[in-house]
Amino acid sequence: MNRSFRTLRERRDKIIEDERTIQLQERVKNIRAYSIKNMDLLIEKVVKNFEKNGVEVILAEKSEDALDALYSIVKDESIIAKSKSNTAGEIGLSEFLEDKGVQVVETDLGDRIVQLDPDSNPSHPIGPASHLRMDDIVKIISNEFNIDIKPEPRAILDIIKQDVLLKLAKCNIGITGANSVAADDGSVITVHNEGNINLVSMLDIHIIIVGIDKLVETIEDAVSVVKLETIFASGKTVPAYMNVISSHSKTADIEKILLDGMYGPRRVVVILLDNGRKQAIKKGGECLLCIGCGSCIVTCPIYNEIGNEFGYKRYLGGRGVVLSSFIDGNQSCFDSGLFTCTLCGLCTNKCPVGIKTNNLIKNLRNDSVDLNIIIDEHKSIKDRIKKKGSPFKQ
Ligand code: SF4
Incomplete structure (x- = not known):
């Protein structure tokens, strides 16, 4: 962990001195403070605008409500794909689905390694396998696939990638989190480096599970939040991918007849989770200003x-x-x-x-x-x- 984080700290400490970062920080502080103060209004707006865009939206008060809603959609599946999501971890989504007999395939490399190791839990929001040394990872992979593998990052990546892609081909449903949600536009922003969210969010049904604390007013605000998150999380100014999702996939190219699910999902469902957040707002809401960096x-x-x-x-x-x-x-x-x-x-x-x-x-x-x-x-x-x-x- 120390080795992983030393370079990250050095990169971050250099970039956060930049005048543009300081200005962005001030802007995001105001955005987040506005959100906490106007949470009910933002929830009302986002529900209306998601529905206008054709996105289904479910308000879940507690973990159980979110899990019930989710299960009603995935109950006929034997396997689903997932990307990294703290909110999914909060409600115990993977354990819940596995108990119900639905296999959950983590697609983020670090998360997949941790998932294959019964003794591990994720150790960092963007580096879930940071606590594992190369030798540990080689052992996990060898046990899982019953093969000898070289202690080389590329060899590990290739094996996991091949296996995950084979499993993804069997999945109809993908579950992701969201880094920020724009109420006025009814849009969700996801941020990633591996490209896995692109794959997961293109399956037939895309379910997004996200806490109400991720709500901001506009899409410009949402981009500011994820940009600052990237800077403080990785020491880089932009991530490899920043996806904006505002609807399911559709086309009207044949006689203007609207058809759903061209290359992307036929359905997009957003589960907006409270789970104590409104209670936190009543007590000042300072912890909900967090952007998860x-x-x-x-x-x-x-x-x-x-x-x-x-x-x-x-x-x-x-x-x-x-x-x-x-x-x-x-x-x-x-x-x-x-x-x-x-x-x-x-x-x-x-x-x-x-x-x-x-x-x-x-x-x-x-x-x-x-x-x-x-x-x-x-x-x-x-x-x-x-x-x-x-x-x-x-
Ligand atoms: S409290 Fe949240 S926003 Fe602040 S440093 Fe920690 S993760 Fe980042």
């Missing part, structure tokens, strides 16, 4: 030591700890590492939208003490103070 975690000293043990599902580091309290409640927040954080504030220094994660964690610790959800060491200190008047008295 992961810059905070590559700087975090705790994450750099213990990796994905610090955080909640795909939401890693202190930011994940904060989100978990709204998604899953106080006990889950405690279990995600509420008291693991050092409160050093390095995450805040490197956050493009200025989220003060360390302060949010401090406030949550306060709530947690009120609820008596505290670590054993603190309990014994509390008991000694109560009984003996001092934490030092035995």
Whole structure:
């Protein structure tokens, strides 16, 4: 992980000094603040505009609602394809579908490697296999395909690519997340480098699962958000691909008769997930300003030591700890590492939208003490103070 992140940190630290990045940062801060303040209005607009564009839209209040909606579409399939999505990870989509007998094929290289390793969980939003060394990966691939493979990145890539493409040919449904959603235009933006989202989103039915926190007002705002996300996530100004999806595929080239599903999907379905986000907005909504770049975690000293043990599902580091309290409640927040954080504030220094994660964690610790959800060491200190008047008295 350290090796993976060192170059990333160096590239990012150079580019974020650029005047254009600083201006973009200010713009995105305002965009995100507007979204949080006007969430109900944006939801209303996006539903109307998606429907106008022929995109089906489902509002899911909880994880279960999103999973039920999803299953009603995929229930007759034996295999579906998927690209990286934190929201899918949040609702446990892959586990849910696999339990129902639907095979889920991850198409992102890192995610596919992690999926083939029963002992692994993704370790970074854009580098899910960053915690694995070449030797580990070779072992995973050899076990899965029962072959000897050279410890070379290209050889690994070729084997996974060939296998995923064969499986993709059997899939009718592709599931992706979204990096930003434009309410006024009824459009979704996805960002990727591998080209896998192009393949997944071109299957017969494309399902997009996305949190309401990804909503912004216009398509120009959405592009600004994903551009800043790319800069802070990768240290590059643009990703290889930025797709805008505003409709299913259609043609009217024969006597102006409208036909759906030319080369792309016949149906596009967007599942918009709340799952505690409106609750987070009631409490100020600062954690929802996040654009998901992961810059905070590559700087975090705790994450750099213990990796994905610090955080909640795909939401890693202190930011994940904060989100978990709204998604899953106080006990889950405690279990995600509420008291693991050092409160050093390095995450805040490197956050493009200025989220003060360390302060949010401090406030949550306060709530947690009120609820008596505290670590054993603190309990014994509390008991000694109560009984003996001092934490030092035995
Ligand atoms: S909290 Fe800030 S630095 Fe961390 S992922 Fe979100 S936007 Fe990026």
